[in-house]
Amino acid sequence: MPEQTPAEPTTSPAANIGVVGLAVMGSNLARNLASREGNTVAVYNRSRSKTDELVAEHPEAEFVPAFSYEEFAASLQKPRTAIIMVKAGGPTDAVIDSLMDVFEPGDIIIDGGNSLFTDTIRREKAVRERGFNFVGMGVSGGEEGALLGPSLMPGGPDEAWVTLGPILRSIAAVAEGEPCVTHVGHDGAGHFVKMVHNGIEYADMQLIAEAYDLIRRGTGKSPAEIADVFAEWNRGELESYLIEITAEVLRQTDAATGQPLVDVVVDEAGAKGTGAWTVQTALDLGVPVSGIAEATFARSLSSHREQRDVSGGLPGPAEDAFTVADADAFIEQVRLALYASKIVAYSQGFDEIRAGAAQYGWTIDLGAISRIWRGGCIIRAQFLNRIADAYAAEPELPVLLTAPYFVEALGRAQDAWRDIVATAAAAGIPSPAFSSSLAYYDGLRARRLPAALIQGQRDFFGAHTYKRIDKPGTFHTLWSADRTEVEAEDTH
Numbered sequence: 290m291p292e293q294t295p296a297e298p299t300t301s302p303a304a305n306i307g308v309v310g311l312a313v314m315g316s317n318l319a320r321n322l323a324s325r326e327g328n329t330v331a332v333y334n335r336s337r338s339k340t341d342e343l344v345a346e347h348p349e350a351e352f353v354p355a356f357s358y359e360e361f362a363a364s365l366q367k368p369r370t371a372i373i374m375v376k377a378g379g380p381t382d383a384v385i386d387s388l389m390d391v392f393e394p395g396d397i398i399i400d401g402g403n404s405l406f407t408d409t410i411r412r413e414k415a416v417r418e419r420g421f422n423f424v425g426m427g428v429s430g431g432e433e434g435a436l437l438g439p440s441l442m443p444g445g446p447d448e449a450w451v452t453l454g455p456i457l458r459s460i461a462a463v464a465e466g467e468p469c470v471t472h473v474g475h476d477g478a479g480h481f482v483k484m485v486h487n488g489i490e491y492a493d494m495q496l497i498a499e500a501y502d503l504i505r506r507g508t509g510k511s512p513a514e515i516a517d518v519f520a521e522w523n524r525g526e527l528e529s530y531l532i533e534i535t536a537e538v539l540r541q542t543d544a545a546t547g548q549p550l551v552d553v554v555v556d557e558a559g560a561k562g563t564g565a566w567t568v569q570t571a572l573d574l575g576v577p578v579s580g581i582a583e584a585t586f587a588r589s590l591s592s593h594r595e596q597r598d599v600s601g602g603l604p605g606p607a608e609d610a611f612t613v614a615d616a617d618a619f620i621e622q623v624r625l626a627l628y629a630s631k632i633v634a635y636s637q638g639f640d641e642i643r644a645g646a647a648q649y650g651w652t653i654d655l656g657a658i659s660r661i662w663r664g665g666c667i668i669r670a671q672f673l674n675r676i677a678d679a680y681a682a683e684p685e686l687p688v689l690l691t692a693p694y695f696v697e698a699l700g701r702a703q704d705a706w707r708d709i710v711a712t713a714a715a716a717g718i719p720s721p722a723f724s725s726s727l728a729y730y731d732g733l734r735a736r737r738l739p740a741a742l743i744q745g746q747r748d749f750f751g752a753h754t755y756k757r758i759d760k761p762g763t764f765h766t767l768w769s770a771d772r773t774e775v776e777a778e779d780t781h
Contacts, residue, residue: 304331304353304364306456307371309384311339315374317436318401318428318460319343323350325459331355331364331371362391368452369396372426377404385412385423394420397449401428405566406477406484410649413445413476422449425476427483429666430462438462440666441470442486442658444479462665465674469661474651481570481645482658485638488567488581490531490668491560492634495584495722497535500627503709506718508616512539512549518620526698527628529670558588567641574644579729580634583721611716622705629702630726635676636689637729656680690733699730754780 305327308319311334323330331353334340344354355361362369369392373384381400388398398421400409409425416423424445428435441461443453450472461470473479504515516539523532541550564585571578590597613619639655646653659676663669679692686692690699710727713720732738747753754763754777765777 302364302366304329305366305370307331307333307355307361307365307369309333309361309371309373309388310375311343312374313432314401314428314435316343317432318372318374318439319352320347320350321436321438321460322456323347323352328456328459329353331361333358333361358387358391362388367393367396368422369393370399370452370456371397372399372401374401377402377408381408382412385416389416389419389421392421395422397422397424397452399424399426399443399445399453400480401426403427403483403487403561403563404480406481406570409444409477409480417446422446424449424453425478425480427473427479427486429483429486429662429668431667434462434665438469438665440486440661440664440669442473442479442482442661443470444473444476444481446475447472461661464660464664464669467660469664469666471654471657471661473658474646474653476651477649478646478651478653481649481651482642482653484563484566484570485641485645486662486666486668487561487563488571488578488585488641489634489638491564491567491584491588492580492637492722493529493531493631493668495587496580496627496630496634496726497531499713499720499723500623501535501539503623503713503718503720504620506611506716507613507619507712509612510616512551516540522624526672527624527631527670529672530667531670557592557594559592560585560588564588567638570645571637571641574641574648576637576641576644577729577732578637578641579725580630580637580722583725584634587719587721605717606715608717611712611718622709625702625705626709626723629699629706629730630723631670632672632690632695632698633726633729634722635672636695639676639689654680654684655686656684688733690730703730752777752780754778 306322308315308330311319311332319330319332322328330350332340332343333355337356340354340356344352353364355364365371371388373381375381375384381402381404385398398416404425413423413425422445424443426444427442428439430439438461441457443457454472457470458468461468463469473482501515504510504518516536519532519536519539523536539551543550543553546553564581568578568582568585642653642655642658656677659673659680663673675694676689679686679689679694689695706727710720710724713723744755748755748765749768752765754765756763763777763779764774766772766774
């Protein structure tokens with residue numbers, strides 16, 4: 290839509306923070322900001338109707354409406370601070386350019402959208418070169434979180450955090466007395482951490498779905514009865530937002546048909562791309578995130594209806610062959626398998642954050658990240674306290690799974706975990722996140738992996754060399770000649 294005709298600038302700057310982009314997330318974040326003592330919020334949207342609507346519906350917020358970028362800039366106290374809540378990609382770049390045209394050096398531009406962290410690195414460099422401060426900020430919690438208190442993951446320069454920190458602390462969710470926000474690191478660090486958060490979210494949701502599927506197929510319980518199971522789980526070590534809402538979804542009855550809602554929803558899971566980004570980035574960093582990857586692939590498989598429609602006749606176990614003798618015991622096994630697999634998913638996510646920090650020169654406090662995820666965000670869960678404790682005890686902990694609490698938890702769960710994965714495979718029930726998490730766990734445990742054979746194969750066909758267990762150096766076997774071994778330059 291065309292830019293509105295600029296209105297006359299306000300006579301004096303009234304707002305300490307502004308929001309550009311007033312769709313649901315932007316509107317709710319603006320309302321959250323306005324509800325906190327000390328904040329006056331300027332609002333601007335490309336289409337004037339959204340601005341007018343927000344101001345009219347929420348007079349209590351005392352918003353300062355602007356109808357041009359010039360008026361928006363004039364309404365903000367210095368250093369001007371503006372949060373962009375528009376679609377990632379080109380629209381975000383366009384708003385940044387427009388703000389730089391009316392802002393002054395030292396002002397702060399915050400991208401609160403789901404931007405790819407490499408775009409944030411690029412933007413931060415370009416904006417900094419023009420004298421502005423740029424912050425890429427992950428925002429988690431959805432529409433409700435934006436309004437009532439999200440988990441916030443800002444990156445950007447230290448200078449910007451001095452101004453921004455008190456504002457963000459005022460609106461963030463609070464967990465155990467602490468606001469769920471921290472200065473994650475510089476340039477793209479905030480969006481990187483938010484990306485990994487979303488990857489863990491993919492894994493968590495897939496694991497829950499697999500648990501539901503196994504219980505329903507194995508016990509014959511209805512969705513409403515399984516909702517009771519999840520509600521009970523939510524009172525124990527699995528307590529989390531996703532477990533809580535799973536019970537709510539399973540209890541919902543479709544008004545039109547009277548059937549459980551879960552039975553009338555098409556079984557094709559959508560995705561916004563952040564799970565794929567997490568997996569692609571992990572591959573680039575050489576970090577195994579198999580649980581997240583399988584969850585992402587499971588969504589892709591669900592969406593390929595044309596392939597599934599022609600594959601239903603493939604051979605497999607009889608569909609009525611899977612029953613369990615003791616439903617309660619089976620449900621407890623599923624619970625333990627879910628908890629163990631969940632631990633793996635979070636551990637892999639924190640591994641990726643550590644590797645990303647090393648690659649991009651960020652200093653990221655993993656314990657602080659676990660603490661700000663305890664409230665507001667989608668993956669908020671009781672056991673994040675256990676992760677925070679683990680990093681408090683050993684900040685450089687190389688593998689989260691090796692912290693004493695998780696060693697004990699995995700020890701309790703592993704027999705059930707193995708039984709559930711084996712049962713699912715024998716019954717022909719897909720459990721990619723359960724099984725890949727267990728395979729990863731056993732890979733970590735293995736004293737020796739078959740990678741030695743792979744390295745021999747690589748040396749055979751590509752002279753990629755190998756190392757030996759009994760002496761230092763790098764070696765190559767002359768496979769096409771007399772097969773003697775020679776020292777070689779490392780080409781791993």
